[in-house]
Amino acid sequence: MSKPPAKQQTTWPGKIFAAIFGAFLGLALLKFGTPAVMDRFVTPPTSGIEWIVFVWPLKVAYPLVGLVVVAGVFVIRWQNFAPRWLMIMPVIWLAWQFIAGTQSVDGTLTQGVLAHFVICLLCFYLGALGLNLGGTTVFLLWPLVIAFGIMLGVGLEQHAGGLEETRKYFWTYISPTMPNVPQEYIKKMGSDRIFSTVFYPNAFAGALLLLLPALLTWIWQAKDRFTAGARGFLCGALGLCGLACLYWSGSKGGWLLALLIGLAVLLHQPFSKRQKLSLVCALLLIGGAGFYWKNRVYVQRGATSVVARFDYWRAAWQTATSKPIFGSGPGTFAIAYQAVKNPESEMARLTHNDYLEQASDSGFPGLITYVAFIGGMLWVGYRRLDWAKTPVACGVWLGLAAWATQSAFEFTLYVPCLAWTAFALMGWLLGSTRESIRQNPAPAPNLSPR
Numbered sequence: 001m002s003k004p005p006a007k008q009q010t011t012w013p014g015k016i017f018a019a020i021f022g023a024f025l026g027l028a029l030l031k032f033g034t035p036a037v038m039d040r041f042v043t044p045p046t047s048g049i050e051w052i053v054f055v056w057p058l059k060v061a062y063p064l065v066g067l068v069v070v071a072g073v074f075v076i077r078w079q080n081f082a083p084r085w086l087m088i089m090p091v092i093w094l095a096w097q098f099i100a101g102t103q104s105v106d107g108t109l110t111q112g113v114l115a116h117f118v119i120c121l122l123c124f125y126l127g128a129l130g131l132n133l134g135g136t137t138v139f140l141l142w143p144l145v146i147a148f149g150i151m152l153g154v155g156l157e158q159h160a161g162g163l164e165e166t167r168k169y170f171w172t173y174i175s176p177t178m179p180n181v182p183q184e185y186i187k188k189m190g191s192d193r194i195f196s197t198v199f200y201p202n203a204f205a206g207a208l209l210l211l212l213p214a215l216l217t218w219i220w221q222a223k224d225r226f227t228a229g230a231r232g233f234l235c236g237a238l239g240l241c242g243l244a245c246l247y248w249s250g251s252k253g254g255w256l257l258a259l260l261i262g263l264a265v266l267l268h269q270p271f272s273k274r275q276k277l278s279l280v281c282a283l284l285l286i287g288g289a290g291f292y293w294k295n296r297v298y299v300q301r302g303a304t305s306v307v308a309r310f311d312y313w314r315a316a317w318q319t320a321t322s323k324p325i326f327g328s329g330p331g332t333f334a335i336a337y338q339a340v341k342n343p344e345s346e347m348a349r350l351t352h353n354d355y356l357e358q359a360s361d362s363g364f365p366g367l368i369t370y371v372a373f374i375g376g377m378l379w380v381g382y383r384r385l386d387w388a389k390t391p392v393a394c395g396v397w398l399g400l401a402a403w404a405t406q407s408a409f410e411f412t413l414y415v416p417c418l419a420w421t422a423f424a425l426m427g428w429l430l431g432s433t434r435e436s437i438r439q440n441p442a443p444a445p446n447l448s449p450r
Contacts, residue, residue, distance in 0.1 A: 018136035026147030033198030082430035093369035100362035104329020113331030127427025155196035193250035205254030217395035320359035354407035
């Protein structure tokens with residue numbers, strides 16, 4: 001029998017790159033949570049306290065991305081183990097976005113969205129080519145754990161009374177400086193749903209679903225860094241705070257996706273069929289009861305947000321069929337929707353379905369290339385998993401599967417912090433091999449394959 005390939009460890013430049021990359025993604029979770037199509041409403045901070053408290057416009061991210069790219073140049077390993085067509089598909093998708101942008105109904109709006117998409121692809125290829133050696137996990141994930149903890153803390157503080165203080169501050173100091181307050185801000189300030197450091201409660205739920213599985217599994221397997229008691233405490237605290245924030249975010253889709261993640265984890269455990277059936281039934285009973293109790297008034301009112309989404313989707317499909325090749329231009333759904341929406345429908349800037357948004361904004365070529373990439377990534381990534389030996393990789397895949405599923409009824413692709421992090425993790429997942437993942441029992445936590 002041939003010997004397994006030698007495990008390759010990264011050097012200090014690789015560890016420094018991973019730390020810089022992780023710090024950038026962590027900072028994005030805290031400061032770049034406004035959808036790209038609404039970036040023009042973000043006022044640049046002018047004082048030290050504003051830089052700490054307020055969100056940042058996307059133009060602040062450009063030099064930070066440049067720093068990550070420069071650090072990555074020294075560690076990029078021009079080798080990948082995913083199908084070549086799958087690694088090329090994001091470039092084809094982005095190229096078509098630029099082509100469709102030449103026919104945009106609003107060039108200024110499209111330029112901002114295209115810049116955001118470029119950062120998405122940079123994160124993807126940096127993850128695929130710069131994180132494909134062992135020894136970088138701790139440097140990549142520690143900044144994310146810290147930022148994620150701050151995000152949870154802000155969410156919990158909002159529920160404990162900070163949301164009311166934020167509301168008062170907005171109407172007293174921010175609203176008077178805006179000539180036209182966007183309806184999205186009015187709706188958010190009038191709700192008791194927490195949103196933490198991102199713009200929208202459902203986007204906050206998306207961040208929880210994307211990162212909780214990976215971070216929990218990473219901490220749990222860190223046996224050389226924490227005792228069993230410490231790991232149990234950290235996972236329990238992180239998991240409970242995350243679930244509490246998910247509950248208080250009021251995200252109905254997020255709650256159901258959390259149940260699906262739990263079911264997927266249970267079904268891949270080495271339990272007997274009877275044990276699995278009992279646990280699945282208990283999870284569905286408890287989760288379903290909690291969902292109904294939390295949303296019973298919403299259901300009794302007729303699920304108004306679901307009805308609104310159907311109108312957005314109808315309009316997006318109408319735009320796609322009327323402009324099947326180029327669409328209306330990346331990020332311009334609001335303009336197209338304004339022309340075809342029902343008079344009684346609420347205005348929306350995004351389709352609340354990233355896949356239909358692709359068809360509406362960049363025609364069917366944009367839809368096909370994006371779906372091929374996301375679907376291919378999930379399929380190839382799933383086939384490489386070993387649920388017994390690679391828990392972190394499984395956690396990453398579960399988070400990405402939840403992110404991709406939520407994209408069917410939200411706009412996670414257009415929220416920078418979510419999209420950049422997801423693309424980075426997709427790159428890592430595709431930059432690894434089935435053999436290197438399964439031959440990596442490493443006692444130390446390691447997200448990157450060896």
